[in-house]
Amino acid sequence: MIIYITRRLLILIPMLVFISFLVYLGLEFTPGDAVSYMIPPELANQVSAEKLELMRESLGLNKSFMHRYWAWLTHAVRGDFGHSLSGGVAISEIVLDRLPATLELSAAALLISTIFGCLLGTYSALHRGTVGDSGLTVVGMLGVSIPEFFFGLVAILIFALKLNWLPVGGRLMPGFDSWFDHLPNIVLPALVLSLMMTAGVMRYSRSSMLDALNRDFIKTARSKGLPEWRINFLHGFRVALTPVVVLIGFRLPTLIGGSVIIEEVFQWPGVGAEFIEAVRGQDYPLVMMIALFSVFAMLLASLIVDVLTAWIDPRVRMGEK
Amino acid sequence: MSQSTLDRKFDRIRELEEAGRLGGTRGNRALRKMLNNPLALVGLVIFSIILLASIFAPWLTDHDPSKINLRAMLQEPSAEHWFGTDKTGRDVFARVLYGGRVSILVGLGSALLSAAVGVLIGCYAGYKGGWIDVVCLRISEVFMAFPQIILVLLLVSIVGQSLSNLIIIFVISGWGAMFRLSRARMLSLREEEYVQALRSFGVSTGRICYKHILPNALGPIMVNVTLTTAMFILAEAGLSFLGLGVPLNIPTWGNILNVAQDLRVLQNNWWMWLPVGMVISLFVLSVNFIGDGLRDSADPTQQG
Amino acid sequence: MSESSEMNDHDLALRVLNLKTYFYNDRRCNKAINGVSFDIHKGKTLCVVGESGCGKSVTASTIMQLLPTLSRIEEGEITYYSDDGEIRIDQLERNGEPMRAIRGSEIAMIFQDPMTALNPAYTVGFQIGEMLQYHTPLDKKQVRARTIELLSDMGIPLPEQRVDEYPHQYSGGMRQRAMIAMAMACNPKILIADEPTTALDVTIQAQIFELMDTLKREHGTAIMLITHDMGVVAELADDVAVMYMGNIVESGTVDDVLRTPAHPYTQALLDSIPVLGRGRGQKLKAIRGSTPDAYDRPIGCQFEPRCDHATAQCKSMPEEVGINISHRVRCWHYEEISRND
Numbered sequence A: 001m002i003i004y005i006t007r008r009l010l011i012l013i014p015m016l017v018f019i020s021f022l023v024y025l026g027l028e029f030t031p032g033d034a035v036s037y038m039i040p041p042e043l044a045n046q047v048s049a050e051k052l053e054l055m056r057e058s059l060g061l062n063k064s065f066m067h068r069y070w071a072w073l074t075h076a077v078r079g080d081f082g083h084s085l086s087g088g089v090a091i092s093e094i095v096l097d098r099l100p101a102t103l104e105l106s107a108a109a110l111l112i113s114t115i116f117g118c119l120l121g122t123y124s125a126l127h128r129g130t131v132g133d134s135g136l137t138v139v140g141m142l143g144v145s146i147p148e149f150f151f152g153l154v155a156i157l158i159f160a161l162k163l164n165w166l167p168v169g170g171r172l173m174p175g176f177d178s179w180f181d182h183l184p185n186i187v188l189p190a191l192v193l194s195l196m197m198t199a200g201v202m203r204y205s206r207s208s209m210l211d212a213l214n215r216d217f218i219k220t221a222r223s224k225g226l227p228e229w230r231i232n233f234l235h236g237f238r239v240a241l242t243p244v245v246v247l248i249g250f251r252l253p254t255l256i257g258g259s260v261i262i263e264e265v266f267q268w269p270g271v272g273a274e275f276i277e278a279v280r281g282q283d284y285p286l287v288m289m290i291a292l293f294s295v296f297a298m299l300l301a302s303l304i305v306d307v308l309t310a311w312i313d314p315r316v317r318m319g320e321k
Numbered sequence B: 001m002s003q004s005t006l007d008r009k010f011d012r013i014r015e016l017e018e019a020g021r022l023g024g025t026r027g028n029r030a031l032r033k034m035l036n037n038p039l040a041l042v043g044l045v046i047f048s049i050i051l052l053a054s055i056f057a058p059w060l061t062d063h064d065p066s067k068i069n070l071r072a073m074l075q076e077p078s079a080e081h082w083f084g085t086d087k088t089g090r091d092v093f094a095r096v097l098y099g100g101r102v103s104i105l106v107g108l109g110s111a112l113l114s115a116a117v118g119v120l121i122g123c124y125a126g127y128k129g130g131w132i133d134v135v136c137l138r139i140s141e142v143f144m145a146f147p148q149i150i151l152v153l154l155l156v157s158i159v160g161q162s163l164s165n166l167i168i169i170f171v172i173s174g175w176g177a178m179f180r181l182s183r184a185r186m187l188s189l190r191e192e193e194y195v196q197a198l199r200s201f202g203v204s205t206g207r208i209c210y211k212h213i214l215p216n217a218l219g220p221i222m223v224n225v226t227l228t229t230a231m232f233i234l235a236e237a238g239l240s241f242l243g244l245g246v247p248l249n250i251p252t253w254g255n256i257l258n259v260a261q262d263l264r265v266l267q268n269n270w271w272m273w274l275p276v277g278m279v280i281s282l283f284v285l286s287v288n289f290i291g292d293g294l295r296d297s298a299d300p301t302q303q304g
Numbered sequence C: 001m002s003e004s005s006e007m008n009d010h011d012l013a014l015r016v017l018n019l020k021t022y023f024y025n026d027r028r029c030n031k032a033i034n035g036v037s038f039d040i041h042k043g044k045t046l047c048v049v050g051e052s053g054c055g056k057s058v059t060a061s062t063i064m065q066l067l068p069t070l071s072r073i074e075e076g077e078i079t080y081y082s083d084d085g086e087i088r089i090d091q092l093e094r095n096g097e098p099m100r101a102i103r104g105s106e107i108a109m110i111f112q113d114p115m116t117a118l119n120p121a122y123t124v125g126f127q128i129g130e131m132l133q134y135h136t137p138l139d140k141k142q143v144r145a146r147t148i149e150l151l152s153d154m155g156i157p158l159p160e161q162r163v164d165e166y167p168h169q170y171s172g173g174m175r176q177r178a179m180i181a182m183a184m185a186c187n188p189k190i191l192i193a194d195e196p197t198t199a200l201d202v203t204i205q206a207q208i209f210e211l212m213d214t215l216k217r218e219h220g221t222a223i224m225l226i227t228h229d230m231g232v233v234a235e236l237a238d239d240v241a242v243m244y245m246g247n248i249v250e251s252g253t254v255d256d257v258l259r260t261p262a263h264p265y266t267q268a269l270l271d272s273i274p275v276l277g278r279g280r281g282q283k284l285k286a287i288r289g290s291t292p293d294a295y296d297r298p299i300g301c302q303f304e305p306r307c308d309h310a311t312a313q314c315k316s317m318p319e320e321v322g323i324n325i326s327h328r329v330r331c332w333h334y335e336e337i338s339r340n341d
Helices: A002-028 A034-038 A047-057 A064-076 A093-127 A129-144 A148-162 A177-212 A216-223 A228-265 A271-280 A284-312 B005-018 B029-036 B038-055 B092-128 B130-144 B148-159 B163-187 B193-199 B205-241 B252-260 B263-268 B274-298 C057-061 C096-104 C123-137 C140-153 C172-184 C202-219 C230-236 C254-259 C264-271 C333-339
Strands: C012-024 C029-042 C045-049 C071-082 C087-090 C107-110 C191-192 C222-227 C238-245 C246-254
Touching: A002 A064, A002 B130, A002 B148, A034 C029, A034 C045, A034 C140, A047 C264, A064 A216, A064 C045, A093 A129, A093 A177, A093 A228, A093 A271, A093 A284, A129 A177, A129 B274, A148 A177, A148 A228, A148 B252, A148 B263, A148 B274, A177 A228, A216 C107, A228 A271, A228 A284, A228 B148, A271 A284, A271 B148, A284 B148, B005 C012, B005 C071, B005 C222, B029 B163, B038 B274, B092 B130, B092 B205, B092 B252, B092 B274, B092 C071, B130 C254, B148 B163, B148 B205, B148 C057, B163 B205, B193 B205, B205 B252, B205 B274, B205 C172, B252 B274, C012 C057, C012 C222, C029 C045, C029 C057, C029 C071, C029 C222, C029 C238, C045 C057, C045 C202, C045 C230, C057 C071, C057 C191, C057 C222, C107 C172, C140 C172, C172 C202, C191 C202, C202 C238, C222 C230, C230 C254, C238 C254, C238 C264, C246 C254, C246 C264
Parallel strands: C045 C222, C045 C238, C107 C191, C191 C222
Antiparallel strands: C012 C029, C012 C071, C071 C087, C238 C246
């Protein structure tokens, strides 16, 4: 198991370096450089060309591409990811500052979609062909068809503006400090974010459950005279679980990207909202770093899921392939 | 289903069977399954309605979607303006119809293009194997290592916003999935005997790849195209909503929704954003229904 | 004691009378078993033999009420003779309490492929333990001890270790032994074995059958053995029932059926077995034609299209006739068949 994890990590690192190279290269094509952003437009013509060159030199901006990339890379490895163009704050600080909010939201959405998805999917499978099952199927299809941000807008309209049950946005209500008081704020964004994933998990767990219930060992379990609930859950659901976990793992990356728009809609102060602001503000270093960071998150997520899947299936855990 | 309902069904079938009235299947099985699937049919109908409405927009409304009329700002829906007017007096219904053209173009077009690119490369790489295959695989892995929206926004910030740019960016972000799919199919089909036979006859790689093997892989590819279309339409809507997709001067479904970022509009001017959102949802829903129907009818393991 | 006139009534474990099980799908009705009757006697082995698709597995599933949702018992009686009296299984609710009490503890079943029949996610000990947990008052420790004992009885080496292992860690033969251990855990009166060795090597086959025979002698278990192999029948059976397309065409003691077959199908089956020692030149008599489609059955006697003795009379289903007290056959022409042998 340890060997497996180490091997995967060893592949991950060159991949990240290569991608960082590509992204840095891509940013070469963007207009302007750090210097042109440091000078407000009104003063631009007042500053002489030599002065600009001197500034560039001091920042190392007139060196060759490879030189600059290498400099960036060596800094990055040490944890210095450069500075944001707007305000000059260290990027690592920005990301670390915003990260907890995004993790909180993603974790909540993951929890909701896993629990509800599995519950509803299993219910559907056990009541196959009934009105409830058909109804859930249609609701599920709606769930993957409605744009998440639109659903968010409607939710805000109904629950925040009209009914006033929940806050309109933001993570913290002014004046409230304890963690528990955050709860109303996270409800809507988490529910909306989990919409698509819940629908997916529900559909998949339904088919996985139906598959599992069709297998031979279910007949064996029944032939032992076990009660239905035990057959359905201990035998059926237990085996149906593995593919569902794999699916949730596959879909984990969509959470990492999917929170971007939702954070913006709900003014949730996470990494995603920061990314959007950076793109809008043409803050290229920040855009690049957040993009790289998200790649890292995705690769890490897929590694974690692979390890978990291997652990759940006794056959893989024991070393058999 | 309860036991008694089942019993009655069984009794009916048994009677018919004993009277010799059952048996014999005629016609194309796939087509029959598709037609028997009510959801797929509904999807097809809704899809066609929306698509045709967008194409025939000029016949359905005489309003110009870009015409500003400051005297008719923020009007509620009426006989004159079916979806009301927006902040600068433009007719919302017309914008939705014309916007549909662009949105569907972007969504469907990107899906078809990325499928074409992915399938072409996937088939070739899968069939040839060797270093070509490995290189293509690694490249696709690089692109697929990004969360889609982040990759798209990254590219948008590099190359700037425009309609054609967006389609190209979508294709770049989406070809990987189709590449993987067709490569996998190719890998399994290439070991089949008829391929060996073709090879021994000296048929060229290109011909074998595209003329003989590809048709066998079409089923899942078509299903995937419908799902990708749905995905791109939602993606364009989201990006344009944020103002980072299609430039705001071209109406698209997402662009129209852009105004809903303002809470006042959200609360007071429902006609400017609610109908558009519903149209998007309906359209994507219909595409999903069709995709589901295709998947069911192409699946040989399911009972008729 | 029942007042029946049948000679061997007092040692009956199970009686099946005119059983019909039909399968349904969206459009069709498949009469999988269409009027089947047989008896299982205590301490004896009944072999149900026939080609694939003849309905032997369906019969077993019907007795255990393990039929899929889209099927039902149309007609007939299944009577189980328990210690507390007669129980009409066909009248019990499929997954109700009384049926569940019978399953496992009174009538148990082992299946063809032990790899798929066991749940890959749980240890063998756990799965055997379930049986004991639900049918006996033993506590956890006792369950574990009894499980180890069972594994050892079935000839599995190092049972203390094996009890905590998963099915994929066992070899094919051991898995089947484990299944038998599971089935025998509560000492059932009847053991139904559905082609238990088809998925195993021939050498293992012999061991498994020996094991089953021993169990029969030691515990007095009635065994219903389903197989397609006439050789197995010759070795193990006390009674035989030959099935074809949903009907029992001939039944009786193993002597009756194998020495004096009265049905063309039985005879054809016996003729098609190669005999060791006769050499390469021996003529193998294959049965002409092929098994008809389940949905497109012949009218009347099901074997008629493939039978060399068929006449116009065979277009109607023959009645079951008793040749002697134990030997029954379903054929209009049984007298010529038995004379010719």
